[in-house]
Amino acid sequence: MTTPDHPSPAQGPAKPESPDRVYRSPSSIVAGVLLLGLAGWLGGDAVIVGHGRTPWLALAALLCAVPLVIAFTLRPGVFANDHRLRVRNPFRVVVVPWGQVAGFRSSFSNEVVVESGAKFQLWAVPVSLRARKRANRAKMREAREAGGGRPGLSIVPPGPTRAQTDQIMDDLSQLWEAREKAATSQGEVTVKWAYEIMAPVAAGAVLLAILLAVG
Template sequence: MTSPDNSPSRPAQTYADRSYRSPAALVCGVLLLALLAWLGIDALVNGVARTRLLAVAGLLLGVPLITAFTLRPVVRANTERLTVRNPFRTITLPWGSVEDLRASFSCEVFAGDKKYQLWSIPVSLRQRKRANRRTAKAGAAVRGAEPADVQRASADQSLDELRELQERNAGREEAQGAVAVRWSYEILAPLAAGAVALVVLLAL
């Protein structure tokens, strides 16, 4: 295996974004959307006028809501920035602005005096306890020595990778700048319209 060329005469290699998603959330989102579509289409085809209006309002409310919390969340990272796409907003953090990444009961990134949750990297306390038990057993097997293969929960592994990227790239000129937050109006607008329509129809 060849070692990387660290010659200063060559530009730093830029890697494609690393993406972090929750497979369980993706599966759950697809199933919920399929169920909602089946119920909505059935109501539109077989229902009376009021039922059809309720179905349209329900779809306007339900589709963006399910999408926001299951399919939308993702964390992307490259050599310049960390991009956090949460249910209702997208946060872009140049590595130079990131102060810390932590995983306790949830995964969080700290920049300035702000804290942002990483929705797409859920913390499983059960998985973490299981990994710690395996590591402890491996250490006991070699009489207290540090085990060669330390077990880590998937969320902790993801945070380890992100910390490594932050430490490696925080000093890059391309990784400087302010944190940018953008609200996801493509999700919020139909969600609000569906909620208002549903409230009006139920009140009539």
């Protein structure tokens, strides 16, 4: 099916993509780097100085564990431009043109809801209840200070404090509302599985199971 973002040759070249706004979790990236460093240290030591089946068990465990660490820490990202939202989750990539977005939901996780009713979690934009509480306390404190601390005179200042991930969801909602009717924001939702992550995990798990079964 031809869409405005991918026109047929008779329609001329496609319009260039606008730059992406990239949203990722810094804490997840830091955790991923630390976990990969720990896995490399322990696994490398087992491979180099281990005896018997130990090096093979270590290699199988690394083959299984390293892609999982990458999938859940370094891989997730949300990429938004004027035409579409691209959600890169641990095991799949979902591309949603703005015209297919039905809304965004935030509760215990942040999600994008499409017109078909399907929901896709935004792994790269995790909900932090602690950050929300901290932002709410800061907002209340600013309101008291703006009102001079006297009851009945508290005024919420402009631009209220927001948790970072809630602000990101606000930004995505504003971009969707501005672009959902655009001709270049129409098309179909596509889902692509991350076989480059799933294949080595499966191979490592099978190899590890065989080694443990053989004894």
